[in-house]
Every structure is written in structure tokens, then in C-alpha cells.
Amino acid sequence: MRGSLQSFAGALFAAAFLLMQGPARAQDPTLAETRAIEALISSQIDAFRSDDSTRAYSFASPVLQRQFVNPETFMSMVKGGYQPVYRPKSVAFGRLREVKGNLVQEVFVVGPDGKDWTALYAVEQQPDGSWRISGCKLLDEPRVSA
Numbered sequence: 001m002r003g004s005l006q007s008f009a010g011a012l013f014a015a016a017f018l019l020m021q022g023p024a025r026a027q028d029p030t031l032a033e034t035r036a037i038e039a040l041i042s043s044q045i046d047a048f049r050s051d052d053s054t055r056a057y058s059f060a061s062p063v064l065q066r067q068f069v070n071p072e073t074f075m076s077m078v079k080g081g082y083q084p085v086y087r088p089k090s091v092a093f094g095r096l097r098e099v100k101g102n103l104v105q106e107v108f109v110v111g112p113d114g115k116d117w118t119a120l121y122a123v124e125q126q127p128d129g130s131w132r133i134s135g136c137k138l139l140d141e142p143r144v145s146a
Contacts, residue, residue, distance in 0.1 A: 029096045029103060033131075037105050037123050038093050040131050048078060048086045061124055061132040084111035084138060085119050094118070102134075116141065 029037075040059055047056035053075035057065065060074060068074040078086050085107075094106030099122075107119040122135040 028098070033103070034096045036131055037096060037103065037121075040123065040133065041093075041105060041107060041121050042091070044133060045085060045088065045091060048075075051075075059133050061134040062126075064132075064134060082119075082136065082138060083113075084109045084115070084117040085136065087112040089114065 044056050044059040047053075047059070053071035056078070057068070057071035057074045060068070064074070068077060088109040089112060090110045092108045094108055096103060096105045098104075103123050105121045105123060107121055109117050109119055111117055118139040118141045120137045120139065121133055122137075123131050124134045125131055
């Protein structure tokens, strides 16, 4: 049962990433937006590292919060399907880019097992101007060292 719940939750989280909603953007992300989004993602990863499910859940968009009902369900999904961002050994930010009118932040993580991952975080701006995470897709992408 637990595995099927985690698979279902992971599928919902991925679906939210793919079905991002929001108006198309007219310009490239500003420096202020980039800094705010990096701070948002860093704060959620810090909450994961300290097992603070309530705080981690607070950074999720309203749509994700409705899908995962409460902080404990959300954290269970993250623990089960997103170990590289739940317990990263290292985190580095890549490009913030527009994808289909929405902003997606590249985050390069080394997972707890030492494996390289790229996490694509979809974010959406709220009516009050704040940012929330609307999805995360993990890509198994080894990087080339210089």
C-alpha cells in the first residue's frame, strides 16, 4: 500500500509539473525574480533536510497543497520519490528559464548516494507577488566535469 501511495503521489506531483498553469510571460526573468526563486527552493530543501514537513509544504503552490492534502502526505511523497532533493549532498543553481510561458529553475543536485541529478522546479507567482513551487521533475543527467 505504501509503495502504491508513493507512486500515486509522485505521479500527481509530476502531473502538476506538466500541467503548469499561468499567464504567458512578456519578458525574461529579472534578477529579483531569480533571487526570490532560488531562495524559495533553498528554503524548501532546508526544510526537507530538517524534516520540517509543515515548512516544506508551505512552499508548495495551492494546487499541490490541495493534491497532497497535508504536510505529512506531501513529505511522504518527497521521501519516497525525490530522495535527491530530500537529502542532497550538494545543490547548485542553473538557469531560470521560461518554458511554455512558465518559469522553470534548473537545480543540479548530488543525491545521498552520490549520483548527479538535475531537478527542474516549476514555479508560479501568487496574487500577492510571492513565489511557490508548482512541480519538480528529476532528470538522471550526469554532468561533464571540466
